[in-house]
Amino acid sequence: MQIGNLMIETPVFLAPMAGISDYPYRQLIREMGGQLLYTEMISSKGLVYGNERSRELIDFNRREKGLIAVQIFGEDPVFMREAAAILAVEYQPDLIDLNMGCPMPKIVKSGSGSALLQDAKRAGEIMAAVVNAVKLPVTVKIRAGWDRSRLNAVEIAQLAEEKGVKAVAVHARTRDQFYLGKADWQIIQLVKEKVNIPVIGNGDIFSPEDAGAMITGTGCDAVMIGRAVRGNPWLIHRTSHFLQTGEVLAEPDCPERIKTALSHLEGAVAYFGERLGIPRMRKHLAWYLKGLPHSTSIKERIFQLNQYQQVAALLKEYLHMITGPAER
Numbered sequence: 001m002q003i004g005n006l007m008i009e010t011p012v013f014l015a016p017m018a019g020i021s022d023y024p025y026r027q028l029i030r031e032m033g034g035q036l037l038y039t040e041m042i043s044s045k046g047l048v049y050g051n052e053r054s055r056e057l058i059d060f061n062r063r064e065k066g067l068i069a070v071q072i073f074g075e076d077p078v079f080m081r082e083a084a085a086i087l088a089v090e091y092q093p094d095l096i097d098l099n100m101g102c103p104m105p106k107i108v109k110s111g112s113g114s115a116l117l118q119d120a121k122r123a124g125e126i127m128a129a130v131v132n133a134v135k136l137p138v139t140v141k142i143r144a145g146w147d148r149s150r151l152n153a154v155e156i157a158q159l160a161e162e163k164g165v166k167a168v169a170v171h172a173r174t175r176d177q178f179y180l181g182k183a184d185w186q187i188i189q190l191v192k193e194k195v196n197i198p199v200i201g202n203g204d205i206f207s208p209e210d211a212g213a214m215i216t217g218t219g220c221d222a223v224m225i226g227r228a229v230r231g232n233p234w235l236i237h238r239t240s241h242f243l244q245t246g247e248v249l250a251e252p253d254c255p256e257r258i259k260t261a262l263s264h265l266e267g268a269v270a271y272f273g274e275r276l277g278i279p280r281m282r283k284h285l286a287w288y289l290k291g292l293p294h295s296t297s298i299k300e301r302i303f304q305l306n307q308y309q310q311v312a313a314l315l316k317e318y319l320h321m322i323t324g325p326a327e328r
């Protein structure tokens with residue numbers, strides 16, 4: 001598929017997820033065959049004011065092989081335009097994505113994220129400001145609407161197309177659903193029928209087969225996967241493989257899960273340092289271990305530890321327990 005001038009072979013994208021889609025995790029997914037990966041959302045104001053935290057979140061460099069989409073949020077077209085210009089000059093991502101779907105009260109109160117679904121005029125101004133500021137393709141990520149009585153994804157997607165946005169990602173939930181309830185994929189189909197730019201379907205893909213069903217059912221051009229990738233970085237490649245071949249690759253076994261958790265831990269500590277990296281990794285490790293034998297007690301012990309060597313030793317001990325001495 002193509003987004004603007006960007007050719008994308010693998011239409012399975014890692015969703016932007018605050019606190020999750022960071023550099024170490026993206027690296028891991030890339031090694032497994034992920035192609036277009038989104039960053040966590042980044043504040044346009046933070047970026048313009050040179051806020052260190054915002055700049056850290058961009059955290060990629062051109063050595064990161066494959067394609068990268070940087071997502072920004074904000075309610076002010078001027079800051080959004082400036083932030084996009086900074087990104088284009090200093091960071092050169094492959095595309096810039098505009099967050100118009102975040103449901104969190106703090107974001108919505110400031111008029112950004114999914115609040116923009118309620119303010120089409122401002123949403124249009126932001127789209128136009130960013131599109132005109134950069135040569136990179138600009139995409140937008142939206143929700144079905146604010147609530148069931150205000151399903152306006154089609155209007156917002158049409159507005160995006162009119163303003164020169166090159167693709168629209170649709171999370172098939174309303175703002176007031178947050179992450180609860182079922183995603184209603186029909187809205188993706190409705191958007192697809194009404195715009196000529198590529199549509200990226202998102203919401204409730206938990207397996208390669210789900211992705212196939214979403215594409216068949218809605219006609220969307222690509223899929224974006226969020227929560228199901230947590231503790232499961234293999235899913236992006238397994239989904240691409242399924243879409244290409246119809247074959248469902250086996251899920252990773254226990255030893256592979258633990259070994260991958262160990263390399264993720266190593267990458268996160270190398271990148272963030274021990275003090276930030278260990279707390280950040282705890283949730284990831286819990287996701288990797290979910291459902292594995294004796295994992296509850298291992299997770300409890302991990303949550304007590306603060307040093308890389310201790311956590312790595314515990315994971316190795318666990319690996320040894322599961323596989324026997326040969327896998328040490």
Ligand SMILES: Cc1cc2nc3c(=O)[nH]c(=O)nc-3n(C[C@H](O)[C@H](O)[C@H](O)COP(=O)(O)O)c2cc1C
Nearest residue numbers: 015016017018040041141171203204205225226227
């Ligand atoms: C912890 C978490 C953080 C998220 N952060 C972002 C974000 O920064 N930007 C964004 O557009 N969506 C964000 N999302 C929404 C996801 O990108 C995605 O739209 C949503 O989870 C639905 O897809 P899924 O059913 O595959 O998880 C986040 C979701 C979760 C669970």
